[in-house]
Amino acid sequence: MATYKSIRYNTPLSNGSSQVLLQKITASSDSTISFTSGIDSTYKEYLFIYVNLHPSADNKTFLFNVSADGGSNYNVTKTTTHFRAIHGEGGSPATVNYNTSDDIAQGTGFQNLYGGSGADNDQAICGEFHLFNPSDTTFVKHFYGVSQGAHSDNYSINNFVNGYANTTSAINAIQFKFASDNIDTGTISMYGIN
């Protein structure tokens, strides 16, 4: 039997791409969490990973918006879609739905990433949000987010948000918050992807 002491690969395991941690923010009873630096033309994709965000009260909706002026205003026009899969701890409900109240048609308000997060000690939301080519000045800026959370009604809910910031101006800041009350704990990390 042959014994191999090492294996060498001719191609990088990362398939040539790299994911670079640019910043990690830890929430501490904050009303908003914003990234206002590091979003530029360096990367074609920016990834935000949020882990165990816990609201200060029950049934809070997690939101985001982007800025084209470095964070002075979070009011970029967006068109989005939002749907979710729901399953209750007791087996019901078990459904997929599209709520028209959770999408945006050329609006400037904050977009819902997760609706109804529970605030029990063991409840939180996690997810990822991708923003593509934010510094592009030719095309609109596409994004999508997938969030998984423990709903205040003891449901597991998987939210899917897709859309675009309908602007050819560069996007250079992003803000996350609950619709009301604070983000008590949790982290949001921003990565650049080549």
Add this chain to the structure above:
Amino acid sequence: MPRYHNINGIKVQFTAEEETVRDAEEKAWADGQLNRDLLSLRNKRNRLLAETDYLSLSDNTLADNMKTYRQELRDLPTGLDTVEKVANVTWPTKP
């Protein structure tokens, strides 16, 4: 209690103007709770109606208990004018 932004990891206290704006946002959100709950209820109601739509095709005679069930579903949002009423609504039982 003052509110804080967390900007790039640095805590920044809300200005008085930002506090006023946030208060208004939170009030508007709270005021919209009934509409959000009603929309969710109607979505579920519509899904339940769709599940029995096939029974009301023209080549089928709808049983009375199914007629009643479907009418109760249609009538469900009537009179639901508070968040508490929506939360405590009694759904009809499918025959």
